[in-house]
Amino acid sequence: MTGELKVVEEIINDSVKISLKGEIDICTSNEFKEKLYKIIDANQKDLLIDCKELDYIDSTGLGIFVAALKKAKQYEKKITFLNLKDNIKKLFIITGLDKIFQIN
Amino acid sequence: MTGELKVVEEIINDSVKISLKGEIDICTSNEFKEKLYKIIDANQKDLLIDCKELDYIDSTGLGIFVAALKKAKQYEKKITFLNLKDNIKKLFIITGLDKIFQIN
Amino acid sequence: MNDAIELILPFKAEYVSTARLVASSVANRIGFDIEVIEDIKVAISEVCSKIVNIGSKFTDNYKIIFNINKKEIKVTFCCEDTSLKCIFDPQNDRLAVDIMNALMDNVELCTSNNYILSMSKVLEENI
Amino acid sequence: MNDAIELILPFKAEYVSTARLVASSVANRIGFDIEVIEDIKVAISEVCSKIVNIGSKFTDNYKIIFNINKKEIKVTFCCEDTSLKCIFDPQNDRLAVDIMNALMDNVELCTSNNYILSMSKVLEENI
Ligand SMILES: Nc1ncnc2c1ncn2[C@@H]1O[C@H](COP(=O)(O)OP(=O)(O)O)[C@@H](O)[C@H]1O
Ligand SMILES: Nc1ncnc2c1ncn2[C@@H]1O[C@H](COP(=O)(O)OP(=O)(O)O)[C@@H](O)[C@H]1O
Numbered sequence: 147m148t149g150e151l152k153v154v155e156e157i158i159n160d161s162v163k164i165s166l167k168g169e170i171d172i173c174t175s176n177e178f179k180e181k182l183y184k185i186i187d188a189n190q191k192d193l194l195i196d197c198k199e200l201d202y203i204d205s206t207g208l209g210i211f212v213a214a215l216k217k218a219k220q221y222e223k224k225i226t227f228l229n230l231k232d233n234i235k236k237l238f239i240i241t242g243l244d245k246i247f248q249i250n
Numbered sequence: 251m252t253g254e255l256k257v258v259e260e261i262i263n264d265s266v267k268i269s270l271k272g273e274i275d276i277c278t279s280n281e282f283k284e285k286l287y288k289i290i291d292a293n294q295k296d297l298l299i300d301c302k303e304l305d306y307i308d309s310t311g312l313g314i315f316v317a318a319l320k321k322a323k324q325y326e327k328k329i330t331f332l333n334l335k336d337n338i339k340k341l342f343i344i345t346g347l348d349k350i351f352q353i354n
Numbered sequence: 355m356n357d358a359i360e361l362i363l364p365f366k367a368e369y370v371s372t373a374r375l376v377a378s379s380v381a382n383r384i385g386f387d388i389e390v391i392e393d394i395k396v397a398i399s400e401v402c403s404k405i406v407n408i409g410s411k412f413t414d415n416y417k418i419i420f421n422i423n424k425k426e427i428k429v430t431f432c433c434e435d436t437s438l439k440c441i442f443d444p445q446n447d448r449l450a451v452d453i454m455n456a457l458m459d460n461v462e463l464c465t466s467n468n469y470i471l472s473m474s475k476v477l478e479e480n481i
Numbered sequence: 482m483n484d485a486i487e488l489i490l491p492f493k494a495e496y497v498s499t500a501r502l503v504a505s506s507v508a509n510r511i512g513f514d515i516e517v518i519e520d521i522k523v524a525i526s527e528v529c530s531k532i533v534n535i536g537s538k539f540t541d542n543y544k545i546i547f548n549i550n551k552k553e554i555k556v557t558f559c560c561e562d563t564s565l566k567c568i569f570d571p572q573n574d575r576l577a578v579d580i581m582n583a584l585m586d587n588v589e590l591c592t593s594n595n596y597i598l599s600m601s602k603v604l605e606e607n608i
Contacts, residue, residue, distance in 0.1 A: 172494040172530040204526055205577035212576075233519055240583040241576050276367040276403040308399055309450035316449075337392055344456040345449050358542070359499065362487035372486065372506045379499045415485070 150174070153181055161192040167199035170207030179210045186214060190221040198229035208241060215246065226250055254278070257285055265296040271303035274311030283314045290318060294325040302333035312347060319350065330354055359420040363402070365409045370402040373418055380420045381427055384477055393457040394427065394475055400450045401431055401471055404442060410435035416470070428474040440464040441471065486547040490529070492536045497529040500545055507547045508554055511604055520584040521554065521602055527577045528558055528598055531569060537562035543597070555601040567591040568598065 151174035152167040162185060170178055186193065193214070215225050226248040230238065238244040255278035256271040266289060274282055290297065297318070319329050330352040334342065342348040361376050363369040374395045381391045398418070405416050413434045421428040442451050442463050454461045458473040465472055488503050490496040501522045508518045525545070532543050540561040548555040569578050569590050581588045585600040592599055 171526065172497055172533060202523075204523070204530060205574070205580055206530065208576050233516075233523075237523075237580060241579045243576075275399065276370055276406060306396075308396070308403060309447070309453055310403065312449050337389075337396075341396075341453060345452045347449075357491045357493065357496075358489070359491070359496065360487070360489035361503070362485070364484045364486070366484065368510060369484075369486065372503060375502045375506050376488070376499060379502050383495060 151178055153178065155185055157189070157191075158194070161194050162189045163194040163196060165196040165199070169202040170200065170210070171202060171204050172206065175204075175206045175210060178207070179213075182210060182214050183217060186217050186221070186223075190223065192223045193218060193225045194228055195225060196228045197231065197234060200231065200234060203234055203237065205241075208237065208243060211247070212243070224248060255282055257282065259289055261293070261295075262298070265298050266293045267298040267300060269300040269303070273306040274304065274314070275306060275308050276310065279308075279310045279314060282311070283317075286314060286318050287321060290321050290325070290327075294327065296327045297322060297329040298332055299329065300332045301335065301338060304335065304338060307338055307341065309345075312341065312345060315351070316347070328352060355422060355424050357422045359422070361418045361420070362415050363418070364415050365406050367403070367406055370399055370406065373398055373402050376418070376420065377429070380422060381475075384422060384425070384427055386427075386475070386477055390475065394429075397454045397457045397461075397473060398429060400454055401429075401441075401473075404447070404450065405431060405433070405438065405470065408438065408441055410438060425477040425479075426474055428472060430472040431470040432468065433470055436468050438470045482549060482551050484549045486549070488545045488547070489542050490545070491542050492533050494530070494533055497526055497533065500525055500529050503545070503547065504556070507549060508602075511549060511552070511554055513554070513602070513604055517602065521556075524581045524584045524588075524600060525556060527581055528556075528568075528600070531574070531577065532558060532560070532565065532597065535565065535568055537565060552604040552606075553601055555599060557599040558597040559595065560597055563595050565597045 150168040151170055154165040156163045164185065168174065211225070218225050228250050230249060238249065254272040255274055258269040260267045268289060272278065322329050332354050334353060342353065359376065359380055361373060363373060377395050377398045378391050381394050386394065410433060416431060416433040419430040419432065440463060444451055451463065454473060459475050461473045463471055486503065486507055488500060490500060504522050504525045505518050508521050513521065537560060543558060543560040546557040546559065548557070567590060571578055578590065581600060586602050588600045590598055
C-alpha cells in the first residue's frame with residue numbers, strides 16, 4: 147500500500163537514470179528528497195527519471211522535482227521524465243510542470 | 251465488493267444443483283433466503299450447493315442454510331455442499347455445521 | 355504506537371463494507387497476516403450487520419473505535435442510543451457468537467460501560 | 482440518500498491511506514467511475530498530508546466528514562484545534578492548490594465556519 151518507494155540509480159553515458167517504483171507521498175518524500183539531491187550533486191549530469199513503475203505522486207513530490215530542477219540548472223543540466231503514467235502526467239499538466247520539464 | 255450474489259439453478263438427475271457466486275451477507279441474504287426456499291419447495295429434491303465461487307458468508311447466511319435443511323428434511327431430502335473455500339469451511343467447522351451438513 | 359481511529363457509519367447495510375475496509379487497513383498496519391485480517395473483518399461484519407439490523411429510533415449512526423497497540427487491535431462499537439446493549443443473544447445468535455469467539459481473542463458481548471460491545475485480537479509473533 | 486460518514490484519524494502519515502480507502506469506498510457507492518475516484522483520493526491525500534504535517538499542540542487527531550448525496554460527495558475536514566484554518570497558502574502551496582482545484586468541483590480553502598477546509602465533487606451522468 148502506501149509508503150513504499152524504490153529508487154534505482156544507473157549511469158548511462160552522460161546521464162544518470164533514476165528508476166522509481168512505488169509512491170512518492172507523505173511517507174516517502176523526505177527520504178526521496180535527500181536521495182535525489184545527493185544524486186544530482188554527486189554526479190552533476192543530466193537526469194533521466196523513469197516513472198514506469200511510479201504509481202502515485204503528491205504535490206510534495208512534485209515540489210521536490212521543482213527544487214531538483216533548480217539544483218540541476220546550477221550545473222547547467224536538465225531533467226527529463228520517461229514513461230509517466232496517465233494519472234501522473236495529468237498532475238504535471240494541471241500544475242503546469244509539463245512546461246518546465248522535458249517529458250518523453 | 252459487497253452486495254453481489256449470483257444464484258444459478260440446474261437440475262441434475264434426482265438433485266437440484268445451486269451454484270453460488272459472490273457473497274452472502276447483510277446485503278444479499280434476504281433475497282437469497284427467498285430464492286432458496288422456493289427452490290426447495292418447488293423441486294422437493296436433494297440439494298447440491300456448489301460454493302466454488304462463494305467468497306464470503308456471515309452467520310445470517312449460515313442460519314439460512316440451517317433453516318433450509320429443516321425444510322428439506324420435511325421432504326426427506328438432504329443438502330450437500332461442494333467446493334467450499336477454506337475461509338468458509340472454517341466457519342462451518344467453528345459453528346459445528348460441518349456435522350449436520352454433508353460437505354464434499 | 356497507541357492510536358485510535360474512529361469511524362461513524364449510518365445504520366445501513368451498504369456501509370458495512372466500509373467498516374471492513376478500515377479494519378483491514380488498521381489491522382494491516384499492526385502486521386497481522388492476511389488470514390487473521392480476514393478473521394477480524396468477518397467478526398466485525400457480524401457486529402455491524404447486527405447493529406444495522408436492530409437500528410435505533412433516536413439516532414441514525416453508530417461508531418466503531420479501533421484502538422491500536424503495538425501488538426493488539428481492540429474494536430469497540432458504540433452508539434448514542436445506549437439502549438443498544440447486549441445485542442447478541444447467546445441462544446438465538448449462537449452462530450454469530452460462535453464465529454466471533456472463535457475468530458477473536460477476547461469478545462465482550464455485554465460491556466459494563468456504555469459501549470455496545472468490544473472485541474480484540476493480539477498479534478502472535480512467530481519467531 | 483443523504484448519508485454522513487465520519488472518520489477520525491491521528492496526525493500520522495500512516496493513516497492517510499485509511500482516509501483514501503474510505504474515500505474510495507464512499508465515492509464508489511455514489512457511482513463515480515474509477516478515474517474520478519482516483520482524483521478524489523488524490524485531492525483528499527493532499528489535505529490529509531498537509532494537516533498531518535502541521536499537526537496540533539492541543540489534540541492528536543482530526544476528523545474527515547464525508548457527506549453523500551445522491552449525486553455528490555462533500556468532504557469536510559475539521560479539528561478540535563480551530564487554529565487549523567486556511568492551511569494552504571496559495572503562494573507556497575500552489576502545486577497542492579492547483580491539484581485540488583483541478584480535480585474537485587468546489588474547494589473552499591478557508592471556510593467561514595470552524596471547519597479546516599471542504600471540497601466536493603458532483604457525479605456527472607453520462608447519458
Ligand atoms: N460481508 C463481508 N464481511 C466480511 N468479509 C467479507 C465480506 N465480504 C467479503 N469479505 C471478505 O473480504 C475480502 C475482501 O472483500 P471486500 O472487503 O468486499 O473487498 P474487495 O472485494 O473489494 O476486495 C474477501 O476476500 C472476502 O472474503
Ligand atoms: N498517497 C496516495 N494518495 C492518493 N492516491 C494514492 C496514493 N497512493 C496510491 N494512490 C492511488 O490509489 C490507488 C490505490 O492505492 P492505495 O490506496 O494505496 O491502495 P492499494 O495500493 O492497496 O490498492 C493506486 O492506483 C494509486 O494510484
